[in-house]
Amino acid sequence: MRSTTFAAALLAAAALTMTPSFAAAQDQIEDRLHFSGYGEAHYNSHALSEEGIIENDPPAEVDIHRFVLGWRYDFTPKMRMDAEVDFEHSATEIELEYAYLEYDLAAATSLRAGSVLMPVGPLNEFHEPPNYYSVERPYVEASIMPTTWQEIGLGLVGRLGGALGYRAYVVSGLNASGFDTFQGIREGRGHGAEAAAEDLAGVARLEYATRNGLSLGGSAYYGGADQGDSTLGDVTVTILNADARYRRSGLDLKGVVYHEAVGDADVLSDALGATIGESMLGWYGEAAYDFLRRDREGSSGRALFLFGRYERFDTNQDVPTGFVANPAANRTVITGGLSYMPVEKVAFKADLEHWTDDTDADLTRFNLGAAFQF
Amino acid sequence: MISKLARAAVLVATIGSVSIPVAEAGPPRAAQAGGPAAVATEPAPFARVYLAIKGCTSCAHCRTTIRQMVNTKSAGGEAHMSADQVEVRYPKPTTVPLKDVIHSLAENRLHDLSLVDVLFEARGTVVPGPNGTATFKLAETGQAFPVTIDKAVRRPTDGTAVRLTAVVDGWRTKDKSALSLYARTIETN
Numbered sequence: 347m348r349s350t351t352f353a354a355a356l357l358a359a360a361a362l363t364m365t366p367s368f369a370a371a372q373d374q375i376e377d378r379l380h381f382s383g384y385g386e387a388h389y390n391s392h393a394l395s396e397e398g399i400i401e402n403d404p405p406a407e408v409d410i411h412r413f414v415l416g417w418r419y420d421f422t423p424k425m426r427m428d429a430e431v432d433f434e435h436s437a438t439e440i441e442l443e444y445a446y447l448e449y450d451l452a453a454a455t456s457l458r459a460g461s462v463l464m465p466v467g468p469l470n471e472f473h474e475p476p477n478y479y480s481v482e483r484p485y486v487e488a489s490i491m492p493t494t495w496q497e498i499g500l501g502l503v504g505r506l507g508g509a510l511g512y513r514a515y516v517v518s519g520l521n522a523s524g525f526d527t528f529q530g531i532r533e534g535r536g537h538g539a540e541a542a543a544e545d546l547a548g549v550a551r552l553e554y555a556t557r558n559g560l561s562l563g564g565s566a567y568y569g570g571a572d573q574g575d576s577t578l579g580d581v582t583v584t585i586l587n588a589d590a591r592y593r594r595s596g597l598d599l600k601g602v603v604y605h606e607a608v609g610d611a612d613v614l615s616d617a618l619g620a621t622i623g624e625s626m627l628g629w630y631g632e633a634a635y636d637f638l639r640r641d642r643e644g645s646s647g648r649a650l651f652l653f654g655r656y657e658r659f660d661t662n663q664d665v666p667t668g669f670v671a672n673p674a675a676n677r678t679v680i681t682g683g684l685s686y687m688p689v690e691k692v693a694f695k696a697d698l699e700h701w702t703d704d705t706d707a708d709l710t711r712f713n714l715g716a717a718f719q720f
Numbered sequence: 721m722i723s724k725l726a727r728a729a730v731l732v733a734t735i736g737s738v739s740i741p742v743a744e745a746g747p748p749r750a751a752q753a754g755g756p757a758a759v760a761t762e763p764a765p766f767a768r769v770y771l772a773i774k775g776c777t778s779c780a781h782c783r784t785t786i787r788q789m790v791n792t793k794s795a796g797g798e799a800h801m802s803a804d805q806v807e808v809r810y811p812k813p814t815t816v817p818l819k820d821v822i823h824s825l826a827e828n829r830l831h832d833l834s835l836v837d838v839l840f841e842a843r844g845t846v847v848p849g850p851n852g853t854a855t856f857k858l859a860e861t862g863q864a865f866p867v868t869i870d871k872a873v874r875r876p877t878d879g880t881a882v883r884l885t886a887v888v889d890g891w892r893t894k895d896k897s898a899l900s901l902y903a904r905t906i907e908t909n
Binding site: 377380382384416418420423424428430444448450453454455456463471472474503504505508509511555556557559561593690691719720 | 775778780783784788792798800802803809827828829831
């Protein structure tokens with residue numbers, strides 16, 4: 347999927363559709379400008395390696411992992427800007443989490459243009475730390491689904507009836523020169539920072555929710571990833587995801603699976619000097635129960651979740667002919683712990699992780715975390 | 721009645737806390753709209769529905785979803801969102817689909833979102849009925865709602881054009897067909 351007219355199409359579409367209405371121009375600035383944010387601090391009894399693999403007796407670590415500030419400005423009732431800036435690791439890494447213009451084309455259809463979060467899986471767009479129970483995000487959603495993942499693009503966000511929601515974008519493609527044996531496609535993300543746009547991608551997600559607490563989701567991504575570098579091959583990436591969640595009476599059950607296929611992985615592996623998986627697979631199942639039952643009418647708003655999660659992920663599930671799968675890429679993580687929420691958007695967390703891989707290496711570590719969102 | 725007034729107080733406090741700028745704390749937005757404290761450059765719209773919500777409005781995707789759910793049922797009303805309320809404005813006289821707007825959030829399927837209370841504000845007249853009952857008729861549309869007016873609220877003379885701000889009741893019951901209003905303020909033009 348290539349296009350040299352991508353930027354022109356993006357601007358033309360924006361210009362054609364964003365006819366401004368000045369009906370609300372009399373609003374006060376404080377009615378138009380809104381702030382949001384979230385953050386989390388971590389203690390890990392053993393730090394993980396950059397590659398997300400098991401190492402011998404890594405040292406303990408503390409980290410202000412994320413501190414994020416967000417702004418929204420309503421130009422008119424139908425047009426707005428939304429953006430977040432992430433100051434990671436005590437602001438030593440700064441990243442534009444997303445920044446887009448949104449225009450309501452119809453009551454339940456909006457156009458988005460700019461840096462958008464990829465609508466793949468349940469976590470990437472809803473990644474605020476009070477939304478998950480563990481101190482760290484599920485590792486499947488780091489090594490297989492590279493959260494937080496944003497690309498520059500254009501697309502539609504909407505609802506079909508009361509129960510079905512969708513997002514569909516055309517975005518800049520991944521850059522395969524960053525693909526890795528253990529982190530898969532993670533370092534191929536463009537971040538919207540002078541990112542290569544020779545290759546484009548299409549991505550879409552559907553979500554369906556019932557009244558009894560069941561929600562179902564499915565996502566698909568397909569795009570080129572060699573960005574015109576013929577030495578990498580004609581690289582394509584296909585991602586499929588399905589997820590289900592059931593929340594009722596204090597119980598929270600969740601299952602998530604991601605599958606990725608990399609086209610021309612043999613040429614790419616040769617070029618990079620690393621074994622890039624032709625297919626990668628990650629999944630997890632999680633169960634949690636709120637002993638304080640915040641969901642009850644008249645509850646104080648407090649919650650105490652006990653949770654457990656089992657996840658497996660392999661970035662070398664299938665490798666090209668002539669290459670050998672790295673057994674350290676096939677990992678299993680079992681996590682269990684507590685998340686106490688004194689109010690709805692503040693969480694204090696403690697959990698224990700046990701890692702193993704196909705080399706029979708293992709690691710057990712203890713984590714503490716504090717997180718907020720507003 | 722006490723519980724109704726208590727709910728009204730909670731709702732007004734909620735709306736007030738959201739809309740009051742830090743630098744110039746003053747009356748809640750509902751009072752500013754058409755009362756003596758109104759901002760001269762911002763004429764109050766014909767009608768407004770305030771939906772006080774609890775739950776996830778922090779992330780952009782939830783805000784878009786909430787806005788779209790309301791827009792779908794508001795029949796042309798303009799949805800404005802803040803941290804814990806959605807305000808639906810009707811700039812010009814029109815029939816307000818109050819029940820549909822309320823149900824767009826009262827019966828939503830988002831796990832972390834619940835509708836807490838509803839306030840309705842509009843131009844119209846109060847028409848007295850038998851046994852102390854009254855009806856609020858919206859100006860120019862003929863749309864009417866039964867309204868309860870407490871003794872503490874000044875009741876206008878029949879036919880006087882007013883701006884009514886009222887708590888909406890009846891949407892929590894299984895029989896959602898009959899909405900009614902409990903007047904909080906009645907201001908004459």
